[in-house]
Amino acid sequence: MDLFVAGFITVMETFMWSLTxxxxxxxxxxxxxxxxxxxxxxxxxxxxxxxxxxxxxxxxLEIFRFSSLTPFSLPHAIAYDSVFEGNRVSKLERGRIKNKKKEK
Known part of the structure; x- marks a missing residue:
């Protein structure tokens, strides 16, 4: 039932953005x-x-881009250090990724 409701809300929101x-x-x-x-x-x-x-x-396509129906989705990140196909993948600590723009 949750999947049905979620699908209905998404379609309804897209339709409302289209009308707007x-x-x-x-x-x-x-x-x-x-x-x-x-x-x-x-x-x-x-x-x-x-x-x-x-x-x-x-x-x-522009309405889909403009409406952004999932602005509050959770960011995807590695929860713990792991190995994938022989490659070590490290968990990033909060705040470790910085904006590279130079501050004035």
Missing amino acids: CMAKFPHVQEKVQKELDDNLEGRFPTVDDRPHTPYTDATI
């Missing part, structure tokens, strides 16, 4: 609508239509 972006950028909405009208001839889109609708495809 289209409302905020009506010129993008108009261009996507024109591209779909010109290429789909009144039918629902399929995966086969992607090569013919590059602007729509780019818009969807």
Whole structure:
């Protein structure tokens, strides 16, 4: 059940971001609508239509990038020193990775 709820929330959030972006950028909405009208001839889109609708495809990818549905995900790190395929992999201590930008 948790997987179903998680999937539903993700889809719902993506849909809400799509509506928000289209409302905020009506010129993008108009261009996507024109591209779909010109290429789909009144039918629902399929995966086969992607090569013919590059602007729509780019818009969807930009909404995915912009929305960032997982801003609070945990960082991935090694929990303890280990060996993987003969290579030693060390656990990093907190704060060990520093920003390499020079401070003024």
